[in-house]
Amino acid sequence: MKKLIPLVILVMVIDFIAELIGTLTFTLGTITISVLPLVFAVILGIVFSLIPSGFFKRLYSNDRVKFAGKYMIFIMLPLMARYGADVAPKINEILSIGWVFLIHEAGNLGTILFGLPIALLLGIRREAIGSTLGLGREGELAYISEKYTLDSPEGHGVLGIYLIGTVFGSIVFSILAPLLLAMGFDFRAVAMSSGVGSASMMTAASSALVAIHPAHAETITSYAAASQLLTSFIGTYIMYFIAVPLQRFIYNHMTAKLDKHPVQEAA
Amino acid sequence: MQAKSQSTVQPSPAHDFLIATGVLGLSVCLTLFVQAVKLIRNPASTPITTNTLIGLGTLWLFSLIGVGISMLMKKTPWKIVQDFPMLGWVSIVSLVFCLISPFFVKVIGAVDFLSLTTSVLAFAGISVAHDLGALRKLSWKIFVVAIFVYFGMYFMDTLISQLALMVSGK
Numbered sequence: 544m545k546k547l548i549p550l551v552i553l554v555m556v557i558d559f560i561a562e563l564i565g566t567l568t569f570t571l572g573t574i575t576i577s578v579l580p581l582v583f584a585v586i587l588g589i590v591f592s593l594i595p596s597g598f599f600k601r602l603y604s605n606d607r608v609k610f611a612g613k614y615m616i617f618i619m620l621p622l623m624a625r626y627g628a629d630v631a632p633k634i635n636e637i638l639s640i641g642w643v644f645l646i647h648e649a650g651n652l653g654t655i656l657f658g659l660p661i662a663l664l665l666g667i668r669r670e671a672i673g674s675t676l677g678l679g680r681e682g683e684l685a686y687i688s689e690k691y692t693l694d695s696p697e698g699h700g701v702l703g704i705y706l707i708g709t710v711f712g713s714i715v716f717s718i719l720a721p722l723l724l725a726m727g728f729d730f731r732a733v734a735m736s737s738g739v740g741s742a743s744m745m746t747a748a749s750s751a752l753v754a755i756h757p758a759h760a761e762t763i764t765s766y767a768a769a770s771q772l773l774t775s776f777i778g779t780y781i782m783y784f785i786a787v788p789l790q791r792f793i794y795n796h797m798t799a800k801l802d803k804h805p806v807q808e809a810a
Numbered sequence: 811m812q813a814k815s816q817s818t819v820q821p822s823p824a825h826d827f828l829i830a831t832g833v834l835g836l837s838v839c840l841t842l843f844v845q846a847v848k849l850i851r852n853p854a855s856t857p858i859t860t861n862t863l864i865g866l867g868t869l870w871l872f873s874l875i876g877v878g879i880s881m882l883m884k885k886t887p888w889k890i891v892q893d894f895p896m897l898g899w900v901s902i903v904s905l906v907f908c909l910i911s912p913f914f915v916k917v918i919g920a921v922d923f924l925s926l927t928t929s930v931l932a933f934a935g936i937s938v939a940h941d942l943g944a945l946r947k948l949s950w951k952i953f954v955v956a957i958f959v960y961f962g963m964y965f966m967d968t969l970i971s972q973l974a975l976m977v978s979g980k
Contacts, residue, residue: 550936551836555843557932562847579924581931588935589942603939612937615930616896617833620873621841622926623897627872627904628918634909643974650967657962658955665951674955678963682895703952704959706945709938713931715957719964728968732975736967742897743934746927748964764923772905775898780890 550607557587568754574721577754579747582713589710616681619742626768633765644735644773651740651774651781654678655790663797672794673700676786679708680741682779713747720751730756734763738771740778745771823881830877837873837929838866845925861920868917869926872907876900 561583568577592603630637637644658675667674673691677683683701691697716737723733730752737748749767753760845862848855856862880896908914938945 551840553936554840554929554932557935558840558844558928559847561928561932562844563851565851579927581924581927584928584931585935588932588937589939592936592939592942603936605940608936608940611933614829614833615933615937617830617873617877618837618840618933619897619930620834620876620900621837621866621869622930623900624869624872624876624904625918625921625923625926626901627906628908628915629923630901630905631908631915632912634905640975640978643971643978646974647967647971650965650970651963653962653964653966654959655962656966658959661958662951662955665954667949667951667955670952671955674952675959678959679956700952702944703948704956706938706941706948707953707956709934710945711956712960715960716964719961723964723968728972729975732968732971735971736964739963739967743927743931744960746924750924768901772898772901775895775901779893779895 546604546606547610549602550610553591553602553607557584557591560587566754574718574725575755576718576721577751578714578717579750581743581746582717585710585713585743622742622746626772629761629764629768630772633761633769636762637765637769644770647735647770648773648777648781649785650736651677651778652786652789655786655793659790659793660797663794663801667700668798669696670700670703672790673697673702674704676701676790677778677782678739678741678744679704682740682782686782708741708744712741713743716744716748717751720748721755724752724755730759731762731766734766735770737763737767738769738774740771740774742771827877827881831874834870834873834877838870840929841869841921841925842866844928845922848922848925856920856922856925859920861917865917865919865921868914869904869921872904873900876903879903 561580564580564583566577566579568575570576591599654677655675659671662671662675673683673687673696676687679701684705687693687697687701693702720733720737724730734749734752737745737752739745739748745767749763752763756763842858842862845856845858849858876899877896880899883891883894883899886892904914904918908918
């Protein structure tokens, strides 16, 4: 318990600074980007650990860092409970286009269709299995570590994208959401696609949308939350039954072609 | 809390449940703190009312019920049910209660949405503090792949949704 109190104080300090910075909004060309306090919170959590002083070294003890990782999921649960309240008032509207929500989950395969070819062309091989199976969050981490262990190339691949996602995920999605709007997509389509299965990415994306369309805030958050819920429901099974075979198929065919012409190191 | 403690499958479910109770309590307290700081920064943001406090208690309770269900489901023989994530159970519990009574929607609505997120990400930042060496060692190629992975998923999802919405005439 004594070890916990400094951690709680650290989190409160981070929260305090992040909230005082507040939401920063700026425009890049025609795109309006909102950077939320949660982005500053993750950055501060990392930056404090880099301060070269004995005090911060001791503050970021193994125990506390491990505790933060292990129990982050429980810290996140009230947010998950909040989604229920966001979805409930709009449930009829959502059910009326329920099939849209269902089939758009197939878009999850975009990680493989876009990510895997690029990875293979860049000369990445087995690591690519881990880093393109999905968004590289808890679900993929569990699957890959069970099947290949985290010490394998596949494991390094999924750990890599997990780290990148944790550090940069929310900022990337704060930019992608307005970008998709600027590409001409309906805000409802972008909103329901924001429930990608990662709470921080979904929050960053949907908040960025709300900042642009404040009048539709309720629709945006309810659509995002509903699809987040659906993703957590069926995302694992899409991964097991569709993503894994699809990935294997593309991987085998592409590596067979690429490695026949000996430009890259053989896998 | 819970009488049945099986030391064979998991270390101690009762102990885990107790820790979850505490950490969830910490989470809602941090949410209240963040909402208070938001009010300092911007007095026009979501006010803290009695409903906020009831709402936080409700979120705590729904989360705890979700944790309980998730732990019980781990004991079922069906892998599909076992694998369903805790996060999903919590959302479902909350959704069911919120559909039953609009009271829950009202009190939970008094909790500022973004206030629920800041501490989560603070924890996330702290949790990777010792992995930064590994992050620095990653090849630039993985970063390029990550961008394509994120864009690929978001873009494909949106494209399919857009087409489906057009087909449904909405």
